[in-house]
Amino acid sequence: MLASARRSRILDAVRDHGSVRVADLAVQLDVSDMTIRRDLDALAEQGVVRKVHGGAVLAGERAIELGFERKRRFAAAEKRAIARRAAQLVRPGTAVALSAGTTTWQLAQELAQIDGLTLVTNSTNVAMQLHRLGVPGQSIVLTGGVFRTPSDALTGPIADAALRGLNVDVLFLGAHGLDLHAGVTTPNLAEAQTNRTMIASAGQVVVVADHTKWGVVGLATFAPLRAVDVLVTDTGFPRVAREAVADQVGEILFAEPDALDAPA
Template sequence: MLVAERRSRIMAEVRRRGSASVSELAGSLGVSEMTIRRDLDSLAADGLLDKVRGGARTPRGGDRLEPDASARARQNRDEKAAIALRAAELVEPGMSVGLGGGSSTWALATELRRIPDLTIVTNSIPVADVFARPDRADEPYTQTVVLTGGVRTPTDALVGPVAVASLEHLHCDIVFLGVRGMDLTAGLTTSNLLEAETNRALVAAGARAVVLADHTKWGAVGLTTIVDLNEVALIVTDSGLAPEAQESLRAHVVDLWVAPLTVPAATSAED
């Protein structure tokens, strides 16, 4: 088992139970207690859990752990809807579209459902559900490819070596992913080590990579970097991002679109 996968499973187990002992984790993962202690030291140093005598527990307040899918879906709904509406302009009938996990890509999926003849490649269970076979014959049917990754994140994304291996053989016209944070130094980050690996493979599978990130992601830094800011073709954010932050981003990214929170009657061609 890869170190990243083992540590992701440790975090998932501690999150699920609230706490776990070294012996319990060693037994469930089939490794030595010394290995588990080293993993806990590393995860505690990154603020992802609290190390206690004989084991680990979720951080006080739990605010450093990744929120689950339902909690994230409730955060910044208007901003994510505006971003999704703007990003949907990039997608045309007949395209193959990659969608990573997260609430921002889920919001985009709801916009893309009305576009016919798409092939959707996703490792997200909620996104795949959006593109289920339509109930009415007059609704567009979209083919969905779900990548089975073996490890399920709190946002119901399937990540891991199987997903990465599958993506190596796929070619998308465009891919969209959400992030935990965007920072000039750390780049585009996530809180899940295996998700970062899977998202890197998703970026590599696309002819064009687009990041969906509402303004609250600016300055936030997750556990690990997915890619640097200039490695994606476009970042789509919302007008809640401060002008000085927009200026900083434009100096480091290939392209930046800022979606208005209130769409005017006549939309300007400028971003």
């Protein structure tokens, strides 16, 4: 296959899935990892992709917000590993809040196995996942609010009012992007405000975000890094950023994906 045809297929894959892995592309296209890396370098120079650890994502994420089902497939193995690690922070019988997001949706599957939780969310997807998998003794609180896509989040004054009257032990927040200066961001102003209200209601703030979120800046900042008590990410998180982030957040926990985390 000519380099131009191969790079066209790689770009199609990035556009379809939002992110790609070097190892996966090498197998699919029957070439070496080094060849794929050169292809990604070339595409990055054209400004159509942005390289991340182990692969690439679509360039211009600041302006792009894809739908839940498409985002759910991005970095799926990392999200499963992050969810397992994050669930270890939760004790039976506590009150837990989850923001909208595909990593928090994955986390819901883990929390459904813990007895006696009160689970608060503004995500219709998270609420349905908890309802489907929940165990006796769990209580699910859905905030209400204005439904918006593509994140399938409930936002606005109704959601904010509901959250202001609550106090939760721990909040798990998804993120569109993480940046040393911009902090934790989302493309949507209403969702940013609802996330801020969630933070104000929480005793502990935990951000769950895979490594591809680093360096991505959405329109609205809803928390500086120093407001994050714990960041749960995967081992692909850039090493050059770890020390700088560690100076800002309370604690960083790294999750290691394994073969069981790979998409079916």
